[in-house]
Amino acid sequence: MTGFLSDLVQYQGLFRMITVLGIGGTFQIGFQISTITYMSQHVKAFINETWLERYGYPIHQDNLLFLWSITVSIFGIGGLLGSSGSRYLTVKYGKKKCLLCNNLLMIVAASIMGCSKIARSFEMILIGRFMCGISAGLCVPLHHQYVGEISPRKLRGFANSTSSFFWSLGKAAGQISGQRELLGSQSLWPMLMASCGLPALVQLVTLPFFPESPPYLLMHKGDQEGCKKAIRQLWGEGHHQAEIDDIMKEKATMKNTKILSVLELMKEPAFRWQLYMIVILTATVQLCGINAIYFYTFEVLQAAGFDERMISYMTLSVGLSELVAAVVCSSIIERLGRKVLLRGGYLMMGSLLAGITVTLSLQDWYFWMPYCSLCLIILFAVVFGVGPAGATVSIRVEIFKLSCRPPAFVISAVLNWLGVFVIGTTFPFIVERLKHFCFLISMGVLFTSGIIIHLFLPETKGKSIVEITEEFNKLNFKKKRILTTPHHVTEDYTFCTRL
Numbered sequence: 001m002t003g004f005l006s007d008l009v010q011y012q013g014l015f016r017m018i019t020v021l022g023i024g025g026t027f028q029i030g031f032q033i034s035t036i037t038y039m040s041q042h043v044k045a046f047i048n049e050t051w052l053e054r055y056g057y058p059i060h061q062d063n064l065l066f067l068w069s070i071t072v073s074i075f076g077i078g079g080l081l082g083s084s085g086s087r088y089l090t091v092k093y094g095k096k097k098c099l100l101c102n103n104l105l106m107i108v109a110a111s112i113m114g115c116s117k118i119a120r121s122f123e124m125i126l127i128g129r130f131m132c133g134i135s136a137g138l139c140v141p142l143h144h145q146y147v148g149e150i151s152p153r154k155l156r157g158f159a160n161s162t163s164s165f166f167w168s169l170g171k172a173a174g175q176i177s178g179q180r181e182l183l184g185s186q187s188l189w190p191m192l193m194a195s196c197g198l199p200a201l202v203q204l205v206t207l208p209f210f211p212e213s214p215p216y217l218l219m220h221k222g223d224q225e226g227c228k229k230a231i232r233q234l235w236g237e238g239h240h241q242a243e244i245d246d247i248m249k250e251k252a253t254m255k256n257t258k259i260l261s262v263l264e265l266m267k268e269p270a271f272r273w274q275l276y277m278i279v280i281l282t283a284t285v286q287l288c289g290i291n292a293i294y295f296y297t298f299e300v301l302q303a304a305g306f307d308e309r310m311i312s313y314m315t316l317s318v319g320l321s322e323l324v325a326a327v328v329c330s331s332i333i334e335r336l337g338r339k340v341l342l343r344g345g346y347l348m349m350g351s352l353l354a355g356i357t358v359t360l361s362l363q364d365w366y367f368w369m370p371y372c373s374l375c376l377i378i379l380f381a382v383v384f385g386v387g388p389a390g391a392t393v394s395i396r397v398e399i400f401k402l403s404c405r406p407p408a409f410v411i412s413a414v415l416n417w418l419g420v421f422v423i424g425t426t427f428p429f430i431v432e433r434l435k436h437f438c439f440l441i442s443m444g445v446l447f448t449s450g451i452i453i454h455l456f457l458p459e460t461k462g463k464s465i466v467e468i469t470e471e472f473n474k475l476n477f478k479k480k481r482i483l484t485t486p487h488h489v490t491e492d493y494t495f496c497t498r499l
Contacts, residue, residue, distance in 0.1 A: 022166030024203030025143025030170025038178025042189040076421030078133020083413030106135040106200035114194025149213035161390035165326040172319040286419025289442035325385025337461035345387025346450035353443040
């Protein structure tokens, strides 16, 4: 405890910047995911009213369901486009400038959605959600990379895990704001939709007072004095020469190493299993059922037999539980390790989904079964927050060398946003067709991923990137003796921005 307090005093600039980055980073995507649940009934009613005013007859129920699913899932399409361009923009303009411009985009999107009811146009909601997706697609990978670059070695694991905390905080904030006593009412839902502009405004105003990341200043700008000044501002006065030396060594390596494009990374045999792991981790997060629960919590709890007036309070309990779990994850990730949290988390989540399926099947038999479903859903969110939520972010940063990290983030982000779109589009139809068996698909994905992680993912806790790479080389090259430097090393340092 004493060590934590001393770090809090010494690194107060770092903790303040982590907060600013989180508010405009993963907080936004968590906020968007949760608030859409509380607007579902109001937006559907608004679409129906607008359709009736324009054409003189109410919209067909299937068309209404389709438009609502597009409203939810178009956020993922925007995110896909935003994340695809994040690598090029980061290299060209730096993370700080990208985030500042990105906040302006989010504020414009929030304004468009907030005016949709006055303009009697549900198309404005679609446009605003699409723009919000682009903004979120840009800010989330920037948030992850920025936090990793500004953190000293001893706090890097903790700092990386804060992204999942702000994600959960955004969900909880969205659920609180979405209560019908606040902004979730029939008259105030446009304000709820526009409230995503407030975190963007906070970051837009505060971020200029913080520095660009020290590695970017030194390695891309060649500004050694600026790098030292940024380190002192974030880490306080002290001897930080060791960290500066590490950045210098990394810069020397970069001079002789080519930054791979996405296609080159996919073709490179030296990183085959790292890519397999990143695909499995990203796909599992999307298909495990957590996003589906947050996108369509109302429908899930309604299927469990709860009264509609109580569902909003129940979803709030789910979000607050995951927020507490994210705090726990930050404190135990360096003790237990990433592999344990992932493997154990997947297996426990799969078991909980099996229990949820059983309780939903028996809800008409016993009056207390719906409460069992709610308890299992809360436990599911807690296990996700304690284990896979934070560990996935850390693994994604730790298993790739610097030359491969930018394209790896692009691949991960593209898969992530494709998952958001697919889940957002298909889940209401899955619920309608499969009813209480809708989570069986997620259960199978979780058990399969848990087994794969147990068999093939090396533990990264306390290991350098060289040691982690050697572990993966045993899989990539079938334990043959190889050179640790792959064949893509060249004499000149170049950026490949093509996909």
